Structures are given as C-alpha cells and as structure tokens.
Amino acid sequence: MRTLCHDLPASTPGEEVVLEGWVQRRRQLARVTFLVVRDRSGLAQVVLPAGAAVPPEETVVRVTGTAAANAQAPGGVEVTDALVELLTEPAATPPAELWRPGLDVSLPTLLDHAPVLWRHPAQRARWELAAASLRGFRASLDALGFTEVTTPKIVGTATESGANVFPVDWFGREAYLAQSPQFYKQQLVGVFERVYEVGPVFRAEPHDTVRHLAEYRSLDVELGFIGDHRDVLAVLRDVLSGMVDAVRAEEAAVSRTGALPPVVPDEVPVIRFADALALVGAPADEPDLAPEHERALGAWALAEHGSDFLAVEGYPMAKRPFYTHPWTGNRSAAPSTTASNSFDLLFRGLELVTGGQRLHRASDYERAIRARGEDPATYDAYLQAFRHGMPPHGGFAIGLERWVARLVGAANVREVTLFPRDLNRLTP
C-alpha cells in the first residue's frame, strides 16, 4: 500500500512504508546518502548508507523502508532502512535542475522541454491554480442555475470575424476553426436561459505578443432575461469571486507561485468609457483604450476604490461586434447614441474580460448585418433562434491563460500554458 509523501508525517515511527515517485535529488555525503522522493503530494527524505547506489534524478522508484522521526526531515519524518527499486530505466539528465527552489530557464527552454520542466513544483503549481480556477468557475455557475454546454469547434462559415481564422480541410470542403462559441452560446440561451462552456478557441493571430496565443481556453458565459449589461457584470463578479475562493484554497500552490489572489469587491467599480478617456487624458474621440490607459485606470481603481478590478462600460459601438446592444443610457446625464451596453473588465490594469448585452430582436440583427454591407441570409442558421423568440441577454468570456498569468505575475501567457500554440510553435 503506497504512502503519499504528504501523508508520511502521519506514519507511526517504526512502521513499514512504501513511497512511489521520482528521484527529486540525490545527495551522496561522506557518511550518509540522502534521496529526496517527489510525488504529486510533495517531497519525502529517504536515508541510505554512504556509498549506496542511487539512481539519477527523475528516475521513477519505489522505496520500501521504515518511518523514522527526524526533526530535520520534511514534516519531521523520514524513511530509513530503505530498499530502492527502479520502476523504469534510469532517467536521462533533465534539461534543468528540478530540485532547485526556482526554475531559472529561458522561455524557449521552458517550452521546448515542457513535458519535463512542468514537473518543477513551482511551475506545476501555476497549473494547479489554473485547474482550481476552472473548478471555481463551474461551481459558481452551477450554483446560479447555469447549464454546461459544448458547441462545435469546426464551423462552416467564418462569419463572426472574417479575419484570423484557420481553414480546415473538412472532407475536401473548406471549413474553419471556431474563433469563439459566441453564436452558439446565444442560441442556447433560447434553450437553457443560462449557459457556460469551457473550450478551446482558435485565433490565427499573426502577431507574436506576450498576451496572445493561437489556441487558448475561453471561459464563456451567456444568460437571458437581463435588464442590461450591468446584470451580466453582476454574474461576472460572482464568478470571479468563486474562482478566487478556489484559488485561495490551494494554499501550497499559492505559496509556491507567489500568486496574489485579489479581493473581489461586492460590487465591481464601473466607469463610463468617455469618463475613462478623460481621466487618463486621452482625446475624447479615441475609439479604444491603449495599454498605458488600461494601466493608468488600474492604478486609479486601486487608489480610488481599493479594487484590483475595474469595469469600463459604454464602449463605442464602432469597436464592438455587430450583435452588440446599443447603449440604453439611463445611467448618465448625457446618453450617447454611439456607445454600447458593453464593458471590458480590467484586472490590475490589463483587459481580462469582454462582455455586454447583445441584440435579441431578429429585426435588429437584420438591420445590423445590412449596415455592415452583408446579407442576413448568410447568418440564417444563427438568426433562426432570434426569429423564434429570444430574451434580452448578454454574456462574457474570460481567457484562462491571461487570468492565470496575471494572478501569478507571469510576463508571458506562454509561461502558464501547458503546451502553447502560436505563430511559431506547434511542438511539443
């Protein structure tokens, strides 16, 4: 019966224990040999006689021995009188010393050797926070009456945005990889009212930046029977709160990564897009916020509201997709005809989430599509749901990798992605 390293301190001294794991480190001293064993739960120290043959680091072993108290060992218990069996061949030397506290390698090295370097406890902990975030995301939404859905990743038309799609040879016909589940999650509001999906989205991003991947995980949410985008923002707040709670519960991983889980305020502070431009001293006719504007707004939200989060609402329609609902303007003395019921959520001065209210009347869609110079017939499958009755609705999407990068302070989303895909990288 295997004992996990984490449970070794609970063993009775003198008891026989069996550990299974990787050789994290071997230290051959003059009078004694130490073997540190790593498994999914943590580390344990094994004591062997001086000169004992020990397998190289990363070899997979089974250690059968006796639990013995030792105040110097991790958790106060080590394994003595040990028999070490190899469960595989002796391992090749890893591309970095995984036993060191930090993984000090270049980004290309990390990515080229991902299958091995993700074993480093501090690196692995980054993904443990990603997995916790997914758990918190789903738990929050399940509690709010949402239904998980799955939507197709191979689509027949590149309608949402003609650019940046990956063509697929689909039985000899051209199809595309889905850039987002947007159209499908909206249609499914007609079925389930409240839906979410965690899935891959594909963007043929020709830019090589620290924030973009060609394939990433999108945490998508859509809900019906809303008043306006503020109802969407309220659900987003609850979801973030659930994600942060799940992250905090991973105490060891939080500590290993140095992550600083944010406090999610009961109500996320909101600023109008026009006011945000004025605040950062940008011209009033700017159609979008530049990264330095986002940073300045993040600093302002922290100083003014003590919040790591800030929602900027009322983005210009011109910069939003055609299904965006125009501003309904009851919260401002100066309602705008060019603004929208949409928002970006900044997290520590970086855009993390885009959301808002969508159009819900079939006639509004037809008008919006014609205004782009397109034929509504192209969108027939999508518009079907609207012709047969759709409630006012809206939603948002969170990029998982971007969230985790910001949480742990990684400079590049690739550092927190298990096997990133971008303009230049298709392996490992």
Place this chain on the structure above:
Amino acid sequence: MRTLCHDLPASTPGEEVVLEGWVQRRRQLARVTFLVVRDRSGLAQVVLPAGAAVPPEETVVRVTGTAAANAQAPGGVEVTDALVELLTEPAATPPAELWRPGLDVSLPTLLDHAPVLWRHPAQRARWELAAASLRGFRASLDALGFTEVTTPKIVGTATESGANVFPVDWFGREAYLAQSPQFYKQQLVGVFERVYEVGPVFRAEPHDTVRHLAEYRSLDVELGFIGDHRDVLAVLRDVLSGMVDAVRAEEAAVSRTGALPPVVPDEVPVIRFADALALVGAPADEPDLAPEHERALGAWALAEHGSDFLAVEGYPMAKRPFYTHPWTGNRSAAPSTTASNSFDLLFRGLELVTGGQRLHRASDYERAIRARGEDPATYDAYLQAFRHGMPPHGGFAIGLERWVARLVGAANVREVTLFPRDLNRLTP
C-alpha cells in the same frame, strides 16, 4: 423580481408575481384564455379573459399578475389578473409543436432546427443529463486527486494514426486537428500523476454511422503508479458511479427522457477476450468483437452477473495502438504473448470505453515504433517524457455522446448532440 415557474407554487395566494419566459402554448377557449409560460425551471399557467390578445407560441414575455390557488394548474398555483408584455417581437411559428409531450420529428428536421427544437422539455432534458454526467465525471476524479488539464487541439504531426485526420492551414503550414489527447495526457502523468481532460476530439470518419461523429467530446483520464490495467478499470468504475449518481439526481430530466440509469456494480465483471470469443461462438483467431458479439456479451453479463457493464480484457496487441502494454498474464493459466493489458468496457452490449495500461520505458517505445517501420525521431517530443522517467501508467476515454445516447435509449448519437458535425453536416 422574477419568480421562476418552479417556485410559483410556493407563492402566497394574492401575492403579485412576475414570470418571464416563452409562450409554450396559448389556448383560447370560449370563456377563458390560457397561456402556458415556460422558463428554464418548468411551466406555469396564466389565466386571461376570453378574447384577450395573446402572442404566438415561443414569443418571449413578461407576465405580471396575481398568484392564485387552482388545483388544476401545474403545482396547484396559477397567475390571474395578468398583464402580458412582449420582450421581443412575436415569434415565428416553430418547426414543430413544442407544447406536445413528445417531439415527433425526423432526424434531419431535429438537426436543421436544433436552435429551436432543443427547447422542447424532453429534448432539453437529454442534454441536462449530459451536463450532469460531466459534473459527476469531474467530481469523482477531483475526489481521487486528479488534476484537470487542457492539451492542444492543433498538432504538428498526425502520429497517433495517420488516417482520418483533418488538415489545418496553420499560418501557411500544414497542421492537424488532434484525434485524441493521448500523447499529452501521458506526458502530463509525469507532472501530475493523475490527470483528466474534457475536450473535443476530431475524427475525419468517412463512414456515416449512428455511432460516429466527426467531432465529439472525449472524457479522458490517465493515471500513474498502477500495477496493471485492472487499476485503471477500478478508477473507471468509480467515475461511472459518480456519473450515474449525478444523473440520478436530475430526477425531472431522468423522468422526461425515460433514461434508465444503470446500477454500477462494486466491481465490474471482467472476461478475457479469448473467453469472450469462445462464449459467443466466434473463431478463436478473430482480432476484434463484432457488434453482434458485443450485444451477446451484454446479454450474458446481465444474465450472469446482473450487470449493465462488462469489461473485456486482453485484446490482441495487433488491434491496439503501439503504446499498448503487452499482457502481463498473471491472472490466467495460459498467458498469451499476443494479448495486451487493455480492455473495452461494454455498456448494455455496446462499446463505451477503451482503456488499458501503456508502455512506460523509453526503450520499449523505441522498439514498438521501429516494429511499425517508423523512426522514433518522429516521436521525439512525445518520447522526451519517457526518457526522463515515467511511472507505469494507463487510462481510458469515454465518449460523452455515446454514453448519453445509450443512457436515454437514443438510436443515433446525433439525437443527443447539441450541434453535431459529421461527413455531411456543418450547420447549424
């Protein structure tokens, strides 16, 4: 404040209530008009004066009125003195009468009008069981110390199986859609020991059958430090048990779909492949089980073991992928040199899961790859994990759509897939 239909019976008679939902049905009688409203929680009856103007079925409405006891109404409470507001334009006539108890349409009609026909409560309930299954799958594995992972769906080589891949134009270079996360989940056993992923897999299946889709959801599991495939089967049992528990908890959906959730035995009965052939009277040199053999074995398992599940172990190596672990043979008087430590799980006489133990030594991989006439260098990224120490491991994959189809007795997996993709279908 909106009242969900499901909560209407808890209202105090005389209380003002607001319902929001779709017009499920309107019935204009001589002395009274009934409106049945549908929301995500259920149905509610609204009483209007005879001759009242009522919107057509599927129109989205807000109903403000008074809760009133009526033993004939669903849940014993209806809404009277009602004001009906339209939240959208009057809906177009749906492609089938959604208020009828059953959705009696052909498969092409169901699929062409998926955005609307999935609204039928009995159809929607099928997906509710799919969502419950996903929840149960993850909860079981989380409790067993598994980590959720996400692996790339765009891959550089079509190594696992050269056939049936979809080529992708990846920035002008040829890449492929992943047919399975197999290679990645194995590499991640080296990091997390126990991993799972729920994600799309893509098979360019040229056959148009009731069991195959070009894109489906694979529930993938892989775990390290196993003795042999029987340890994998034990985890599979626990996972199925968790999925069934989650399904059972959806009582309304179970009842609407007529699903028969199986009993998962404490130990799934196991039969050797060679014995299974003999039992069904097939020649001893058959390399695989035909569908009629699977059906016969399902009937046998039910009669002999009272079980809806049967594992067939020891499949011929010749029919398994190169990473399959050969039979280690300590459970049979006649160990075979051509059998493998792998199994298929039959659910009610249909293959639902394939699983088993994988090779874990780098030298075994090199030998197996050369035996196929291939160069191990092609698999370099994959083999990296093995050269740096991998434990004995194995895993399995469950097809979500196939599971749900079998659970609710659907003849075709397309009936339980929200937006299926196959040889002929890319829309809606």
